[in-house]
Amino acid sequence: xxxxxxxxxxxxxQILEQVTDPEIPVLSIIDLGILRDIRIxxxxxxxxxxxxxxxxxxxxxxxxxTRMVLLQNGIYGxxxxxxxxxxxxTDWMTESGKEKLRAFGIAPPNSKQQVCDTKLFHEEEAIQxxxxxxxxxRLISQFGSTACKALYQCNDCREPFDYFKCH
Amino acid sequence: xxxxxSYTLYLADSALILSHRNSEWTGHGPVLEQDIAISxxxxxxxxxxxxxxxxxxxxINQSGLNDPATEDSLAYLRDxxxxxxxxxxxxxxxxxxxxxxxxxxxxxxxxxxFEKLQHSGVDDLAAIAEKSLKEATYHLRWSSEWxxxxxxxxxxxxxxxxxxxxxxxxxxxxxxxxxxxxxxAAVEGYGPDPATLKETWLEKIQEVFEEAVLPVPGNxxxxxxxxxxxHTEHLGQLxxxxxxxxxxxxxxxx
Ligand SMILES: [Zn+2]
Numbered sequence: 001x002x003x004x005x006x007x008x009x010x011x012x013x014q015i016l017e018q019v020t021d022p023e024i025p026v027l028s029i030i031d032l033g034i035l036r037d038i039r040i041x042x043x044x045x046x047x048x049x050x051x052x053x054x055x056x057x058x059x060x061x062x063x064x065x066t067r068m069v070l071l072q073n074g075i076y077g078x079x080x081x082x083x084x085x086x087x088x089x090t091d092w093m094t095e096s097g098k099e100k101l102r103a104f105g106i107a108p109p110n111s112k113q114q115v116c117d118t119k120l121f122h123e124e125e126a127i128q129x130x131x132x133x134x135x136x137x138r139l140i141s142q143f144g145s146t147a148c149k150a151l152y153q154c155n156d157c158r159e160p161f162d163y164f165k166c167h
Numbered sequence: 168x169x170x171x172x173s174y175t176l177y178l179a180d181s182a183l184i185l186s187h188r189n190s191e192w193t194g195h196g197p198v199l200e201q202d203i204a205i206s207x208x209x210x211x212x213x214x215x216x217x218x219x220x221x222x223x224x225x226x227i228n229q230s231g232l233n234d235p236a237t238e239d240s241l242a243y244l245r246d247x248x249x250x251x252x253x254x255x256x257x258x259x260x261x262x263x264x265x266x267x268x269x270x271x272x273x274x275x276x277x278x279x280x281f282e283k284l285q286h287s288g289v290d291d292l293a294a295i296a297e298k299s300l301k302e303a304t305y306h307l308r309w310s311s312e313w314x315x316x317x318x319x320x321x322x323x324x325x326x327x328x329x330x331x332x333x334x335x336x337x338x339x340x341x342x343x344x345x346x347x348x349x350x351x352a353a354v355e356g357y358g359p360d361p362a363t364l365k366e367t368w369l370e371k372i373q374e375v376f377e378e379a380v381l382p383v384p385g386n387x388x389x390x391x392x393x394x395x396x397x398h399t400e401h402l403g404q405l406x407x408x409x410x411x412x413x414x415x416x417x418x419x420x421x
Contacts, residue, residue, distance in 0.1 A: 054299055055214025084218065085294030087301070141200035142309040147207040147302075151200060167301050 007075060009038045012045065018069045022061045023146050024164075026104045029062060033092025036083060045070075046079040050088045052167070053147050090167045102130045107152065107163040127163050129154035137161075170351035171289070172226050173251060174358055176241070177348065177394055178292075179219030180252035183242055184402070185273060186212035187409055188260045197263055204309060208270065211302040215295065216242070222291045243413035247396070247403050251346075254393035255338040257402040264317055264327035268335055271310035275371045276342045276364070277303040283359035292357055311375045318379025325380075332381065340389025343368060347395075 016038075019029045029035045029049070037048035047066065051059050063080055070078050090109035093101075098108035107130045127137050134156035144151040149162040189209035196202025220238035227236040255273060260266050281303055284296035317328040343365040345353070352358030369383075376383050392398070412419060 051214070051298075053211060053214060054218060054295075054302060055210040055212070057210070083294075084298045085290070087294075087298040141204055142305065142312075143200070143204035143207040145203065147210055165305070 007040060007045065009040060012038050012040075012047075012070075012075075015069055015073050015075075016047075016066065019062060019065045022058050022065075024101070024104070024106065026100045027093075027097055029066070031094050031097030031100060033094065033097075034062075034088060044077050044079065045075060046081060048081050048083050050083050050086075052088050056147065088167070090164065093164075101164060105130050105161060106149065107161055109164045109166040111166070125166075127152055129157060129159065130161055131159045132157040168226065168230060170348040170355075171357065172223060173346075173348035174352045175219055175223040175226065175292070177251040177253075177346065178295075179216045179223060179241070180250045181256050181273075182212045182219065183216035184250070184252040184405065185256040185269075186210075186216060187405060188256065188258075189266065189270070191260050192266065201263075205266065208306050208309070211299075211306065215299045215302070218295045218298070222295065225291075239413075243410045247398050247406060249396060250398065250402060250406075251394055251396060252402075253338070253341050254390060254399060255335065255342065257393065257399060257405060258335070258338065259401055261331065261334070262327055264324070264331040265334060267310055267313040267317065268328060268331040270306060271314050271375070272335065272339050272342070272372070274303050274307035274310055275368055278307050279364040279367055279371075280359065280361070283364070287358060288356040307371075314375055314381070315379040318376070318381040328379075328381065332384070336384045337387060337390050341391040341393060344389070344391060349394075 017028050017030055021027045021032060034050050036050050039046040101108045107127050110125055126135050128135050129137050134154055136155040137152045140153050141151040144162045150165050152163050153160045186209045189205050193206045196205055217238050220241045223241055224236040224238055227233050255269060281296040281300040285293050287293040317324040343361045345361050349361055353360035373383050
């Protein structure tokens with residue numbers, strides 16, 4: 001357990017920058033926007049996390065990793081609460097997170113309005129190739145290497161790439 | 168309490184059983200991208216099931232009437248008559264056309280259900296529905312595209328999806344016909360009466376079938392029973408496989 005005067009929310013946030021998504025190691029839980037709140041009170045530290053997808057297998061690893069980095073910084077007995085509502089959306093991904101994704105070769109999510117709406121579900125999204133920035137790309141599969149990504153190919157540079165789907 | 172628990176288990180069981188059926192494709196999909204797609208859908212469904220089981224277990228434990236439950240005990244230690252999943256979910260995976268068409272019928276239902284359930288008077292149910300709605304929307308989009316591709320594809324793909332339609336249609340009625348606990352949910356304001364979703368569901372099917380050049384069957388006789396524990400023999404076979412480890416080695420973990 002920690003004593004609240006020894007730790008600040010800012011310090012915890014800094015430490016948690018090291019916790020990354022095991023499937024997309026360039027993104028921290030802060031970049032992803034799944035760390036919803038850091039609470040410090042008399043009984044210790046509580047973190048509020050929200051899953052990206054219901055069955056996301058990365059969540060267990062993320063919880064373990066979170067405990068580990070805090071432990072390495074002398075903070076233990078952390079309470080991690082999972083919150084489902086409000087549901088995570090790719091809009092919560094930070095701008096720097098989106099830049100990191102692009103540099104990693106994954107097209108970042110478009111802002112939400114495009115196809116998340118059931119009504120628009122026949123519309124095609126214009127996805128920019130993370131390699132050559134062309135918009136002439138085509139969908140190969142709605143589901144890519146993980147549930148959160150779709151597989152695209154660029155018609156200009158011919159490279160296939162993952163697109164982090166809007167959600 | 169009894170009704171709300173049954174309702175939660177119905178939602179959990181349907182997601183779990185369909186997830187298991189879809190997972191049978193993992194490593195056997197027609198092409199790699201679609202193997203991954205159907206596996207990811209299975210993963211979304213098992214995530215939804217876990218959230219519903221977690222809430223069901225909390226209801227059981229708060230009541231103090233039964234033995235303590237966990238999401239695992241609910242999935243692995245109940246027997247056929249205790250499962251409340253819709254019959255559609257438990258049917259064998261069949262060929263790709265059967266798998267696709269079943270997913271399409273189910274996802275069309277789930278999106279309509281979750282759109283309503285996200286406004287449930289019970290916060291836990293509302294939160295899970297809100298979380299799951301976007302996933303169901305992707306599943307619906309993916310399966311719709313496949314229904315169109317198969318229906319309006321080659322002679323072979325068309326005859327396969329017509330066969331699938333023959334096999335599956337009579338199990339769709341159950342989704343939209345309320346069980347007693349769904350009526351209770353509607354009365355108490357925590358879940359929609361599925362009969363109110365019927366018209367919109369049919370419109371969705373018609374819209375996609377029109378593009379797929381498939382006939383929408385008329386008013387045919389519908390097989391029901393799954394929601395109240397009366398299952399086909401296929402569920403017993405599925406559970407025998409899924410529950411084997413926990414039955415053979417009670418409490419085993421790794
Ligand atoms: Zn390109």
